[in-house]
Amino acid sequence: MARYIMIALTWALLINFSIPWESAWGEPKRGGTLTMAIRKDIRVLNPLVRTSSTDASIRGLMFESLLTLDEKGKIQPNLAESWKISPDGKVYTFKIRKGVKFHNGQEMTAEDLKFAIDYTLNPKNSAYGIRILSSVKGAEADGKYTLKIRLKNPNPAFLSFLINIRAFSAIPKGSVPEGVRKITNFPPGTGPFKFVKWQPKQRIVLERFDGYWGHKPYVDRFVMRPIKNATVRFTALRAGDVDIVERTSYEWVSQVQKGRLKGIGIAQALYANLRGITFNVAGPPFNNKKLRRAVGHAVNKEEILSAAFFGFGKVDDQKYPKGHTWHFEGLPYPEYNLDKAKALLKESGYKGESIELITAPGDVQEIMATVLQAQLKRIGIKVHLAIMDVAAYNERERKGQFAFRFRGGDFRADPYPTYSRHLICEADLKRRIANVSGYCNQEIQKLLKKAESELNTDKRRELFHQILTQMAEDLPLLWIGFIPRFFTYNKNVKNFTTDADGRFRWSGGGVTHTWLEK
């Protein structure tokens, strides 16, 4: 159980940062339509495909996971009421909540959950959770209300994979066809909102599900309007065309905080994104460790965050923030020191050649890249920027055709999935998947293997300390810091909160707990 307490502690730390701007909201009121401007439209009406980022937030209103986390960050029952783990740690038996209804009125059973797991594990379906569930051997329904999941090896982090819909969510058996086929409607889910309609690029309309087993939403309808441009989104809020805005630009948040714009509330997702630099360590010039560390000493993280994020970010050197259980003090990451940077640069044998920094387009990304370019110039490294759209950027990463790049990141409840993706050696460096830097350290591979199935928390912590020490020394990745995201809302919106990830609905609230003051 110690490992769950660990997860609980870490999440408790994160979730509590989301505090509403007003404490006294008054009595909840029923009814009305809540409208939110979102950054991206949905693309696929399949709850098991594209379950990250904004897509995940939208799906999270209609679909649910087996487990959840409470406000203190403790793993709690959700669609599963209780669970047992076999002594060898390989079989997880879940008792499924009785009387949970899908939006079509049908009762959810273990067969439905088995279907979702099988669907996810079938590579033909391009389901997002396939990698998360890579430790799963198979699932079976034992009667209507018992689900057994068999693992290939014991995995102490397994329950933490089931706390959100990234891995899979409950849908009726057979409700999505196999393969990449046309799906015209979301299948029924079990969540507090049910899908009504999608008008591409205009609106996604959800309706309160009266048969929901948990806390029912206060509003009748929740409408999401996809507006790509952040300025246009915020203007729509001020014009009263929407009630809430997702991902408000930092400039506007700063204006609201300074009191220059009145009547607008803010909800902060403190650790929504982590920014960092990835070096391509499998090829020149950054297969040279001294050059990587020279860059590390030359980077002024504060300066980057204040230029690109109006000072909203928090500098960090790891994937877990300071104070988190999985944050380690004293790792040998290079500190900002231009003298050391210059000395290492000299030792590295760098001859003044221009190095390409690839970056995705967007104000923030381009500012970060430009600041980094200027910082490296101070020690004599020439950098040229290659700004490319996401499709080209992803392709360059996969093929390893870059020197270094900026990328975002996030962290999971457990450090294994959080870090292993950057550390497990890629089978083919021309087809990189998760470990984009191409970093491959055999000692780390051994330590990771042990950490993956180590059940003792102290030993596991020690293993990760060793892994991260080596990683900090070799520096395939240089983390810059955590970047918050902001929701802004008009004064008629009451009790809207978000979690550290910036989801629309979380265990402590979100749009299900929001009401409109008429």
Place this chain on the structure above:
Amino acid sequence: MLGRYIIQRLLHLIPVLLMVTIIVFLIVHIIPGDPILVMLGVDPEVGATYTEEQYQELQKMLGFDKPVYVQYFRWLMRLLDGDLGLSLQSRRPVMDILLERYPATIYLAFMAFITVILIALPAGTIAAVRQNTIVDYTAMGYAMWGVAIPNFWLGLMLILLFSLKLGILPSIGYESPFEYPFKFLQHVFLPCIVLGTSMAASVTRYMRAEMLEQLHQDYVRTARAKGLPPRMVIVKHAAKNSMISIVTILGLDIARLLGGSTIVETVFTWPGVASLLLEGIYARDYPIVQGAVLIIALTYVAINLFVDITYKWLDPRIKLE
């Protein structure tokens, strides 16, 4: 005669459209970028969570492992069956998506076109008739301003004024003119002002120049000499003859309205084909790009055909061959 001409022109369309599709197919395949990674939801802000097996499976299923010319012929064969394929991202039929987005583009283009006509033709005519007066300078000042002003900026300024300050028009969105005619007019007002203003500005200049030329022609002098009222001379004689070149410009402008209104569609969240094309290019959603370009090209040639037929009406001496 006219029927034969139209059939001839339609037959000419086939090689034109074929070339357009080949060129676009090649361009979208040549530019770097991997649609499968976009399909798998790889996001620079999060990172990848797919398996190599999934990647290979998708590549095979979508035929991306085949040479580009094979992929093109497959697409073309399907097109002959009336099938534009499935969008790589949403996995919905491209035809359905185009049918959703095309009307919005047409309505906006039509309304903007009306705006252009209502502004440019009178402004250009009056400027020419009252050459070198304050009216002329005002019209030409507007023409300079309209061409120079960026659509993005003008759009935001109008939103600030009409939506934020006055609160009389919505800042974003679209409604169908058949379901909600009044709401449609409210939504279309600002985008069509933005699109219409810049386009009307250039047409005003052309109209003025054409009118000036016509007003100095012998037939105008004759018409005046025989005592026709000035309004009739201007409207029925000079303006009608100016229209031949103006119609050509308007025809080309409509095409610009169809494919080039991306910025306006972005600012006002107008769900048209131009922004669909842009999204398709970003996601390397080849079937969407092909479908959108095809529909824009088809509309373009149809308008050109219409323009050519209009010449005949404006000037019966023109022979359609």
